[in-house]
Amino acid sequence: MKKFLVIGNPIEHSLSPKLQNYWIKTHSLEAIYGKLKVEANELGELCSNLKEGKLDGLNITVPFKKLIIPHLDVLSGDALRTQSVNTITVEKGNLIGHNTDIDGFELSIKKLNYDVSGKSVFILGAGGVVPSIIYSLKRMKSGRIFLSNRTKEKAKDLKKLFDDLNILDWGQIPAFDIIINATSLGLNQNDKFGFDFTKAGNDKLFYDVIYNPYETEFSIAGNKPGNNFENGLHMFMFQAQKAFNIWHNIDPKIDEKLISFLKKI
Numbered sequence: 147m148k149k150f151l152v153i154g155n156p157i158e159h160s161l162s163p164k165l166q167n168y169w170i171k172t173h174s175l176e177a178i179y180g181k182l183k184v185e186a187n188e189l190g191e192l193c194s195n196l197k198e199g200k201l202d203g204l205n206i207t208v209p210f211k212k213l214i215i216p217h218l219d220v221l222s223g224d225a226l227r228t229q230s231v232n233t234i235t236v237e238k239g240n241l242i243g244h245n246t247d248i249d250g251f252e253l254s255i256k257k258l259n260y261d262v263s264g265k266s267v268f269i270l271g272a273g274g275v276v277p278s279i280i281y282s283l284k285r286m287k288s289g290r291i292f293l294s295n296r297t298k299e300k301a302k303d304l305k306k307l308f309d310d311l312n313i314l315d316w317g318q319i320p321a322f323d324i325i326i327n328a329t330s331l332g333l334n335q336n337d338k339f340g341f342d343f344t345k346a347g348n349d350k351l352f353y354d355v356i357y358n359p360y361e362t363e364f365s366i367a368g369n370k371p372g373n374n375f376e377n378g379l380h381m382f383m384f385q386a387q388k389a390f391n392i393w394h395n396i397d398p399k400i401d402e403k404l405i406s407f408l409k410k411i
């Protein structure tokens with residue numbers, strides 16, 4: 147029986163076990179996928195367990211996507227360039243860090259038939275998934291990328307990876323075609339940004355990395371006539387599909403049946 151885990155803190159909300167176990171069952175694999183809340187000082191022990199064969203793979207979520215890196219032996223090119231790992235495999239006793247968030251974001255944009263090339267992008271937030279989104283946008287040849295985070299220092303840190311990033315103060319709003327909510331605002335129904343990002347006019351793509359079911363300030367603006375709204379469910383499913391392929395060498399299906407299964411509480 148192969149064993150997989152998603153680790154993070156918090157981890158209660160994660161739908162990864164539900165999704166991965168659904169595909170494991172569909173393909174009749176001898177495997178199980180669980181979730182574990184961990185502290186940063188437990189990462190070393192978990193990686194030792196992987197090396198010793200007690201575990202077969204990990205998914206990493208916030209806040210450990212960068213912190214896990216010193217415990218790994220090799221990084222894929224994408225993981226290296228974003229300094230962000232969300233999937234780990236073991237090959238001949240070596241721990242390999244991959245980043246499937248980049249492909250996850252790109253596939254979710256392609257599914258919308260949205261052409262990112264030359265478009266101005268405004269990113270709110272500077273958390274764990276943001277380097278992957280920026281890298282993916284650049285790969286799709288987006289135009290200028292603006293970023294604003296409540297804690298400006300964290301936004302400035304991202305300039306070390308992407309030197310042409312335009313950092314704005316929290317509350318400052320540039321002209322944009324796409325706005326991406328990569329903060330955790332919206333996880334709670336009554337969350338408020340505290341500034342008005344709807345002044346930018348119509349014909350905008352509102353992309354929320356969160357996939358919760360609530361109507362939020364962000365989703366209401368994105369669902370106004372003329373705008374487009376996408377939440378993070380497809381990005382989540384596509385990054386998981388890539389991880390499943392890395393571990394099991396199978397491309398599992400994403401269809402309406404799976405989506406309604408995930409939406410069922």
Ligand code: ATR
Pocket residue numbers: 208209270271272273274275295296297300328329330331
């Ligand atoms: P992490 O920052 O640990 O990687 P994350 O969930 O990926 O975790 O990121 C949370 C993001 O939501 C951060 O950009 C955070 O801003 P700070 O860097 O200032 O903490 C943002 N965020 C969370 N609560 C917020 C709030 N009340 N107002 C504005 N931004 C908030």
